Amino acid sequence: MLQIDYKSGVSICDQVVNGFIRLIAMKVINTGDSLPSVRSMASNLSVNPNTIQKAYAILEEKGVIYSIKGKGSFVADSEKTNEAIIKNETNNLKQAILSAYQIGYKKEDITEIINAIYKKEE
Amino acid sequence: MLQIDYKSGVSICDQVVNGFIRLIAMKVINTGDSLPSVRSMASNLSVNPNTIQKAYAILEEKGVIYSIKGKGSFVADSEKTNEAIIKNETNNLKQAILSAYQIGYKKEDITEIINAIYKKEE
Amino acid sequence: MLQIDYKSGVSICDQVVNGFIRLIAMKVINTGDSLPSVRSMASNLSVNPNTIQKAYAILEEKGVIYSIKGKGSFVADSEKTNEAIIKNETNNLKQAILSAYQIGYKKEDITEIINAIYKKEE
Amino acid sequence: MLQIDYKSGVSICDQVVNGFIRLIAMKVINTGDSLPSVRSMASNLSVNPNTIQKAYAILEEKGVIYSIKGKGSFVADSEKTNEAIIKNETNNLKQAILSAYQIGYKKEDITEIINAIYKKEE
DNA sequence: GTGGTCTAGACCACA
């Protein structure tokens, strides 16, 4: 379900968190869908269960999933998930753009980068 | 000269590195200007000299400063600093924009954020 | 695994960096192989862990190894390591040859040294 | 007489030593010629007299100059200087070439680098 | 005084 890059420098925990946020944002998994159990996820990725446990806790704290003892973890309702995801992403963008602005980037400089990425990925 | 947030999660070393890159990018300090000595910087920020030493080493490797044993550390030629700064900033932007792209942001969504920042700051 | 000369004038850190580059270049250790942990290496060489830590950080930055928090350090893909190794070695050679050129060595003088080494070692 | 690059990372002392060795090797200055006094050299290069003093001491130790108290420093006889210079340079080359050999460089790989340098500089 | 390297040892995040 998720691809982990063990050499990327990004912690596995963060990769799991971001991976699920992405899957939810792209509607690959939707409100009410259950996530793999901590243990199955851990064994599939050959990863320590604690790592997955922590990732799920972070996702729950962000409001994109909820966990029910003895049943498992589920995607929260789309209103909540949308809000959480957009807030997260917009903050990232704001920070990067503000920083670029402060060192003298013009709107066009940023637009150029955007165009390059959207063209390349399409 | 620099503001350090000791609880930000970002390492002190990185804050010093990014702080100076920003100061140089904004031309607050210019080619040939000397940076505070490792020791004075360390005592001003109430931080261990090794931490500043490491930050300066990273800045030197990025090509934005050069250090002379026994003399001090200085801002590099503007050609070199510009190159390093643009590379740094463009990487930041690329990462943020790619991530936004992947979860479904459209060009217009990002442009909106850009406009908000550039209007607000002007 | 590595021989350190504590009085050579070359820093321990650099000796570790160059030592591993050589081991990788000579295929004594290969892609995916794990390096000794920072701590075990440090105790084996009777050296402070920070020194090894720094050496590993430099090796990672050069692209010949990658480190995973909590797991260890590993030799990178051979594509990456080859590139880094050749860059490193070619720089060394260039520097030595340029210096010889400048004080009047002719091509033949250098070729003679090369022949002596290659004959002797074969 | 000498060009010092204050940002090169190479210590001023070493630059002075290598600079004179080069001048002697290229016969710009010859046996019996006097070197600038420590003080005039220091003031010309805006450098601490101790630094020049040390450089001269190293040159004397290598046998390429000799100093007479109250009179100054002079280039040694050409037999001595030649010997010292060739020994120095050949050692450098041997070290670099042996290292290249050990990691699998072929003669041709090194020859290519030599040709590139000799063509570029001519 | 200034940068550079190192020891000794603590503490954190991650697995």
Added chain:
DNA sequence: GTGGTCTAGACCACA
């Protein structure tokens, strides 16, 4: 257990 960051402080080369 493993890598990463940091404090405290010594010592060296260089100017």
